[in-house]
Amino acid sequence: MSRKLRWGVLGAAGIAVKKVIPGMRQSRLCEVAAIASRDPEKAAAAAAQLDIPAYYGSYEAMLKDPDIDVIYNPLPNHLHVPWSIKALEAGKHVLCEKPLGLSSEEIRSLIAVRNRTGLQAGEAFMVKTHPQWVRVKDLVDSGQLGRLRAVECWFSYDNRDPQNVRNVAEYGGGGLMDIGCYPIFIARLLFGEEPVRAKGALEFDPVFKTDRLASAVLEFPSGHCAFTCSTQIAPAQRVVAICEQARIEVEIPFNAPPERACRIFVDPGSDLAGGSRQEETFPACDQYGIQADEFTRAVLGEREVPVPLENSLGTMAVIEQLRAGA
Numbered sequence: 001m002s003r004k005l006r007w008g009v010l011g012a013a014g015i016a017v018k019k020v021i022p023g024m025r026q027s028r029l030c031e032v033a034a035i036a037s038r039d040p041e042k043a044a045a046a047a048a049q050l051d052i053p054a055y056y057g058s059y060e061a062m063l064k065d066p067d068i069d070v071i072y073n074p075l076p077n078h079l080h081v082p083w084s085i086k087a088l089e090a091g092k093h094v095l096c097e098k099p100l101g102l103s104s105e106e107i108r109s110l111i112a113v114r115n116r117t118g119l120q121a122g123e124a125f126m127v128k129t130h131p132q133w134v135r136v137k138d139l140v141d142s143g144q145l146g147r148l149r150a151v152e153c154w155f156s157y158d159n160r161d162p163q164n165v166r167n168v169a170e171y172g173g174g175g176l177m178d179i180g181c182y183p184i185f186i187a188r189l190l191f192g193e194e195p196v197r198a199k200g201a202l203e204f205d206p207v208f209k210t211d212r213l214a215s216a217v218l219e220f221p222s223g224h225c226a227f228t229c230s231t232q233i234a235p236a237q238r239v240v241a242i243c244e245q246a247r248i249e250v251e252i253p254f255n256a257p258p259e260r261a262c263r264i265f266v267d268p269g270s271d272l273a274g275g276s277r278q279e280e281t282f283p284a285c286d287q288y289g290i291q292a293d294e295f296t297r298a299v300l301g302e303r304e305v306p307v308p309l310e311n312s313l314g315t316m317a318v319i320e321q322l323r324a325g326a
């Protein structure tokens with residue numbers, strides 16, 4: 001295909017307007033051709049601000065646009081599967097934000113529609129294609145640090161706004177769904193396995209009824225992952241992957257900033273004060289732009305979908321186990 005693939009954005013969501021669309025502006029393979037909002041004025045303002053040629057005052061209207069090839073779905077979690085299904089039924093490929101659905105059953109219903117329509121669909125775990133994670137995965141898989149045995153993660157922020165979609169239980173809010181999904185995804189990626197057991201402790205906000213502090217241990221055939229995530233403590237994020245001969249630390253594992261280089265550290269631990277630590281840097285890049293290009297390549301048949309829906313089922317299965325156990 002000689003022209004760029006034309007993407008339409010479903011909703012003037014914060015993540016779309018602040019991160020994903022700006023990241024896609026550098027894309028070689030695709031362009032944001034339209035944005036839709038429930039509010040026409042909001043759609044017009046976002047289109048003007050981000051130099052998007054077309055806007056729509058309803059999601060349905062954009063799905064009818066025959067010139068749109070791919071839909072990016074950054075709606076609140078409870079609308080991920082319903083609107084991704086509508087987009088597929090309208091003949092569009094779909095990249096949908098994480099977490100893909102509210103339950104495994106819901107994700108299976110999306111898989112059925114993808115299979116019937118023959119279109120491409122994937123979950124927007126942008127970390128998967130960031131060069132720092134491609135490198136960490138390669139390092140682990142190479143075996144040069146010995147076998148991976150443990151993954152330690154934390155991810156937190158402080159957001160007590162009752163209007164925020166993360167704090168609305170019926171929208172699929174809560175820390176586990178919003179950010180706990182990242183450690184689960186990363187541990188499954190690095191081990192290359194599914195956990196055989198997952199146990200955790202969840203503390204719920206008494207008003208929002210969403211989990212505000214969650215800690216879990218995932219037992220994989222090859223090792224363990226432990227993580228804590230929270231929506232009501234100081235912002236922090238880190239991943240440490242511990243192999244038999246060295247540990248790998250990812251400094252900014254999830255919200256890698258586009259304007260500065262990222263770092264990972266590989267440390268055999270022979271000097272506990274950090275003297276044996278080796279640093280690797282990755283030139284500044286935009287993980288959302290890379291994500292859009294890689295998904296576009298999948299649509300063009302040049303690669304597999306970076307995070308296919310079957311993978312999303314694995315993440316959801318862990319969330320469901322942790323909820324059931326708590």
Ligand SMILES: NC(=O)c1ccc[n+]([C@@H]2O[C@H](COP(=O)([O-])OP(=O)(O)OC[C@H]3O[C@@H](n4cnc5c(N)ncnc54)[C@H](OP(=O)(O)O)[C@@H]3O)[C@@H](O)[C@H]2O)c1
Nearest residue numbers: 011012013014015016037038074075076077097098099165
């Ligand atoms: N991958 C990442 O780095 C990342 C980062 C942040 C968030 N996310 C994901 O992106 C999604 C959106 O998060 P966000 O922070 O961007 O949320 P947000 O700013 O609240 O945006 C959600 C958008 O959904 C639309 N919407 C439709 N029905 C709605 C309803 N009943 N209530 C609220 N909004 C509704 C609204 O667009 P209109 O008013 O224009 O129709 C709204 O702007 C979530 O699934 C989240 O997990 C991913």
